[in-house]
Amino acid sequence: xxxxxxxxxxxxxxxxxxxxxxxxxxxxxxxxxxxxxxxxxxxxxxxxxxxxxxxxxxxxx
Amino acid sequence: xxxxxxxxxxxxxxxxxxxxxxxxxxxxxxxxxxxxxxxxxxxxxxxxxxxxxxxxxxxxxxxxxxxxxxxxxxxxxxxxxxxxxxxxxxxxxxxxxxxxxxxxxxxxxxxxxxxxxxxxxxxxxxxxxxxxxxxxxxxxxxxxxxxxxxxxxxxxxxxxxxxxxxxxxxxxxxxxxxxxxxxxxxxxxxxxxxxxxxxxxxxxxxxxxxxxxxxxxxxxxxxxxxxxxxxxxxxxxxxxxxxxxxxxxxxxxxxxxxxxxxxxxxxxxxxxx
Numbered sequence: 001x002x003x004x005x006x007x008x009x010x011x012x013x014x015x016x017x018x019x020x021x022x023x024x025x026x027x028x029x030x031x032x033x034x035x036x037x038x039x040x041x042x043x044x045x046x047x048x049x050x051x052x053x054x055x056x057x058x059x060x061x
Numbered sequence: 062x063x064x065x066x067x068x069x070x071x072x073x074x075x076x077x078x079x080x081x082x083x084x085x086x087x088x089x090x091x092x093x094x095x096x097x098x099x100x101x102x103x104x105x106x107x108x109x110x111x112x113x114x115x116x117x118x119x120x121x122x123x124x125x126x127x128x129x130x131x132x133x134x135x136x137x138x139x140x141x142x143x144x145x146x147x148x149x150x151x152x153x154x155x156x157x158x159x160x161x162x163x164x165x166x167x168x169x170x171x172x173x174x175x176x177x178x179x180x181x182x183x184x185x186x187x188x189x190x191x192x193x194x195x196x197x198x199x200x201x202x203x204x205x206x207x208x209x210x211x212x213x214x215x216x217x218x219x220x221x222x223x224x225x226x227x228x229x230x231x232x233x234x235x236x237x238x239x240x241x242x243x244x245x246x247x248x249x250x251x252x253x254x255x256x257x258x259x260x261x262x263x264x265x266x267x268x269x270x271x272x273x274x275x276x277x278x279x280x281x282x283x284x285x286x287x288x289x290x291x292x293x294x295x296x297x298x299x300x301x302x303x304x305x306x307x308x309x310x311x312x313x314x315x316x317x318x319x320x321x322x323x324x325x326x327x328x329x330x331x332x333x334x
Contacts, residue, residue, distance in 0.1 A: 005188050008137070008163065012198040015228075050172060052191045053198035 001051050002029045011037035012055040018044065067217050067264075068193075072168050079145065079170035109151055125210040127286055127327055128237030135159040136205040139229060141194040141222070141238075142166055142212025146175035146187070152208065153187045163199070165192040195221040199229045209238040211325075214265045223278035233334040236280060239327045242268040268326065280330035287327040290320060 006020055018035040023046075025031060035044040035051055041058045044051060105126055125148055132138060132155035140149050143164025153162045164187065166172050175189040192198045194209070195216055207226045216222045226236050243265045268285075275283050 001188060001190075004161075005163075005190075008161075008200050008203050009190065009198050010200045012192055012196040015201065048173075050169075050176065050189075050191065052169070054167060054191050055193055055196040055198075 001046060001049060005051070009035075009051065009053065011040055011042070012053050013037070013042070013057065014039045016040075067215075068167065071215050075144075075168040076170040079168060079174045105151075112151070112154065125208055125237065125239045125327065127329070128206070128208040128239075129155065131235065131237060131329075132156055132160075132206060137203065138162045138206045138208060139197075139199060139204045140164045141197075141207065141209035141226070142215070143175060143189060144171050146178050146189065148208060148210050149175070149187050149189070150178070150182075150184060153184055156186060158186055160186060162187045163204075164189045165194060165197060165199070167191065167193045195225060197225045197229055201228055202231045202234075204229045205231060205234050207234070207236045207238075209240070211239055211241060213238060214241045216264075219266060219271060220274040220277055223275050223280065227278045227280060227332055230332040232332055234332045236275070236330045236332070237328070239325065240271070241265040242271050242324050242326055244268060244322045244324060265323065268324065271326075272328070275328070275330050279332065281333045283328065283330040285326055285328050288324050290324060 006018070009018060010016060011018055014037065016037055016039045018037055020030070020033065020035055022030050022033040024033070029049055030046055031049050033046045035046065035053075036042075037044070042056050044053055044056070046052075109126070109129075129148065129151050132152055134155070134157045136156050137160060138149075138152045138156055140152065140162065143149050143166045146164060149162045149164040153160075156162055164172075164175060166175070166189065169191050172189045172191045178184075179187050179189070190198060194212065195218055207230055209226075213219055213222050223236075230236065241264075244267070272283055272285070
């Protein structure tokens, strides 16, 4: 995902902001890392450039 | 079928379509001929079909050319159920570099495939996200146009999808969708057929109920622009539907009658400013 995507995505469950943590990034995009929803206490993984934002709840972690 | 079961079945079926090279067609178990052939029959021009990455059109849609034509440069467009990315790539040509297109699809294989298509052709103003259309990972009031092509009928709770579309649209933003609806209640055996579900037919609700869902979500100026009978050949080639219809004693419905009750509609609506 490109960094710019961050200004439009949100937590699919509570719609709150996500906190980005980057593990690997090239000049174009974030390749791996995570997006944390503090309110739901759920971490959404970014893997191979794809942020998986299928809804989850803390109990599923 | 329960809500979660439906999602699992739909994800599995479309995942397997994404993994096939896209040589044959979609609508689940089988229908409609190849992507380009279906594309032309539902209103895309040859020029449009030629202008997107090969493999992006899996022949799964029921057509959304009107929505694409309405896009202005610089707009933010969200595609619900973006599949391999066909409509997103066409939309991205219209938004230009000052705009952006986001495709959401709950099937990870489809998202991967769409990303590969984008990367191969250096398309930079499109992003694809695994997500669910009834729980969008998209900020409130951030989108100018929500499009969706033959997908909402697959959702268990269509009204919730419309509520989500309303939420993410900016005031004054447009919803422009193509979808499958029915005019009369389909026989339960057809409606409940899992394969039929993915064949874009049995998940469909009655047209009035569909439009009422939009109204309840808050949309205004709801207009049906096009309504056509779903191509009977598509249904006749769906093995699950054929099997069910082959037992007329059980249903008392003929293929022609079922086909007549299934419509492809294209609808637009506005989130009031």
